[in-house]
Amino acid sequence: LTEKNELSFEKAIEQLEAIVKQLENDEIPLEKAIKLYEKGMNLTKACDDILQQAQEKITYILNENGETIPFEGEE
Amino acid sequence: VQNKYLTVTALTEYIKQKFIRDRHLQSVMLKGEISNYYFHQNSGHMYLTIKDNKSQIRAVMFRGENQLLKFKPENGMQVLIEGKVDIYEERGQYQLYIHKMQPDGIGALFLAFEQMKEKLQLKGYFELERKRSIPLYPKHIGIVTSRDGAAVKDILTTIKRRNPYVQLTVIPTVVQGLQAAKSIANSIKMANELNIFDVLIVGRGGGSIEDLWGFNEELVAEAIFYSNIPIISAVGHDTDITISDYVADVRAITPTAAGELVVQKWDSIRDNLQQKKQQFKYNFQSIINKKSEKLTRYKSAYAFHLPQQLINKNKYDINQHRLLISKNIKNKLSQQKQIFLFMERQLKSFRPERQINTAKNQLTQISELLNRNMIQKIEKQQQRLNDYIEKLLLLNPLEIMKRGYAIPYKENKIIKSVEEVVENDRINVRLVNGQLNCRVEEIERVDIVD
Numbered sequence: 001l002t003e004k005n006e007l008s009f010e011k012a013i014e015q016l017e018a019i020v021k022q023l024e025n026d027e028i029p030l031e032k033a034i035k036l037y038e039k040g041m042n043l044t045k046a047c048d049d050i051l052q053q054a055q056e057k058i059t060y061i062l063n064e065n066g067e068t069i070p071f072e073g074e075e
Numbered sequence: 076v077q078n079k080y081l082t083v084t085a086l087t088e089y090i091k092q093k094f095i096r097d098r099h100l101q102s103v104m105l106k107g108e109i110s111n112y113y114f115h116q117n118s119g120h121m122y123l124t125i126k127d128n129k130s131q132i133r134a135v136m137f138r139g140e141n142q143l144l145k146f147k148p149e150n151g152m153q154v155l156i157e158g159k160v161d162i163y164e165e166r167g168q169y170q171l172y173i174h175k176m177q178p179d180g181i182g183a184l185f186l187a188f189e190q191m192k193e194k195l196q197l198k199g200y201f202e203l204e205r206k207r208s209i210p211l212y213p214k215h216i217g218i219v220t221s222r223d224g225a226a227v228k229d230i231l232t233t234i235k236r237r238n239p240y241v242q243l244t245v246i247p248t249v250v251q252g253l254q255a256a257k258s259i260a261n262s263i264k265m266a267n268e269l270n271i272f273d274v275l276i277v278g279r280g281g282g283s284i285e286d287l288w289g290f291n292e293e294l295v296a297e298a299i300f301y302s303n304i305p306i307i308s309a310v311g312h313d314t315d316i317t318i319s320d321y322v323a324d325v326r327a328i329t330p331t332a333a334g335e336l337v338v339q340k341w342d343s344i345r346d347n348l349q350q351k352k353q354q355f356k357y358n359f360q361s362i363i364n365k366k367s368e369k370l371t372r373y374k375s376a377y378a379f380h381l382p383q384q385l386i387n388k389n390k391y392d393i394n395q396h397r398l399l400i401s402k403n404i405k406n407k408l409s410q411q412k413q414i415f416l417f418m419e420r421q422l423k424s425f426r427p428e429r430q431i432n433t434a435k436n437q438l439t440q441i442s443e444l445l446n447r448n449m450i451q452k453i454e455k456q457q458q459r460l461n462d463y464i465e466k467l468l469l470l471n472p473l474e475i476m477k478r479g480y481a482i483p484y485k486e487n488k489i490i491k492s493v494e495e496v497v498e499n500d501r502i503n504v505r506l507v508n509g510q511l512n513c514r515v516e517e518i519e520r521v522d523i524v525d
Contacts (some may be wrong), residue, residue, distance in 0.1 A: 010212045016351050023358035026365045038358045044352045051345055054240035059231060061245040062220060066265060068244050071222075 009050045012043045091162040100160040105119035106179055117143045123169060127157065134171035146178060146186045153179035184284050188291050191318055199302050206306040206324045213273035215242040219262040222247040226280040226330040233334025238341040250279035255289025260298035267303050276333045277319060280311030290317035299323055370443055476507035493518050
């Protein structure tokens with residue numbers, strides 16, 4: 001389900017942070033900077049998409065058979 | 076008269092019998108406070124006094140029984156005791172012989188807690204190095220708690236308020252009473268088997284130490300210790316610390332606090348991303364700015380500013396090079412020409428045909444000379460050969476024999492001396508044209524004078 005997206009969100013944020021760090025050094029060759037920029041743009045877009053696509057989840061409860069069913073104890 | 080008086084021993088024995096026959100004294104259940112506690116190292120027996128605010132009784136607990144104690148008695152400790160009251164004859168004292176002893180009420184649980192804490196500490200359950208880190212962006216959170224009650228509500232509403240996009244699943248669990256420990260441990264194991272959770276919250280609301288007791292039991296500690304999923308322990312209030320709080324990867328002081336620390340606020344996730352995005356764009360822009368600044372600087376440099384100068388200088392250089400090269404080539408050419416002419420002259424002066432003629436003549440002369448020499452040599456040799464043949468002819472024994480010489484033989488051996496024969500020997504004398512078979516008549520010896 002959302003597993004892969006969420007995982008990549010954490011990874012994407014991590015990678016984005018790394019790119020920000022790399023771009024703090026302005027001795028970096030232009031070609032590399034452009035590549036990093038492209039990668040960074042893709043990452044931010046991926047993160048944006050994940051946030052945009054996030055949907056409110058209903059809470060589940062585990063029944064005796066180990067199955068998840070909607071939790072009705074909520075207000 | 077004397078018989079009316081008892082001995083001390085008899086009296087003591089009499090009193091002892093009274094105690095022994097009293098079934099209440101033989102099976103006493105007593106509560107009180109420990110004082111004058113003394114552990115006798117050599118014998119292993121415990122000596123103590125049990126008292127309340129008005130009375131006291133001396134007591135002893137023998138080695139065989141006190142070895143079963145789970146706690147170490149201390150002065151001031153409230154205890155529950157099973158034992159009997161009996162007489163200690165030597166001292167004339169009655170005292171309590173303790174069979175079983177346990178801490179009274181809350182004290183027992185407190186002790187058990189301390190003991191469990193120590194035990195698990197030794198097993199390494201609380202080591203910081205083994206604690207798992209809680210994921211920053213969990214997608215699915217399992218909540219091990221009672222489906223009813225305040226705790227589950229607190230956790231759910233807190234998480235939902237902060238971040239409604241996280242999946243929550245309640246794992247209904249008995250968190251109070253005798254079944255609690257087993258139920259909590261089972262829920263944690265089941266959550267691990269399902270393998271869908273990023274993090275678990277294990278907890279319940281506040282209550283008495285008895286209410287929270289399940290979270291202090293080894294079963295629960297083990298389940299948390301062996302869980303593959305990171306666990307946040309959230310039991311009671313901030314004053315309630317349980318064993319599960321020590322073993323868990325993170326302790327939340329209340330269920331609500333667990334909800335707060337398990338997810339980041341949605342807004343702050345978004346803001347953080349926004350901030351990262353801006354930072355990233357800004358960094359990139361500043362690189363571009365720095366590079367274009369550099370470019371401008373280069374552009375305004377002398378060479379770029381007056382390019383004709385650069386070209387002129389290069390033109391001049393190229394011409395210089397061209398001149399130098401053609402000069403070099405001319406020199407090389409004339410030099411080669413000189414060498415060629417010289418060689419040609421040399422070659423012409425050689426006139427090979429003359430040399431060949433001379434050589435031919437020489438060859439003819441030499442071969443004629445050779446022929447002449449050879450003929451002379453052969454003639455000379457021929458002459459020498461003839462001389463040899465004549466000499467040989469002279470030496471031929473047959474020629475010599477022609478002149479009248481004979482050769483005597485004895486048994487086919489030439490006789491060279493008179494000593495080689497005796498009278499009457501048969502000898503052969505060979506002449507040039509035959510042989511004489513003779514017998515020696517007489518031997519005369521002649522001395523040869525050299």
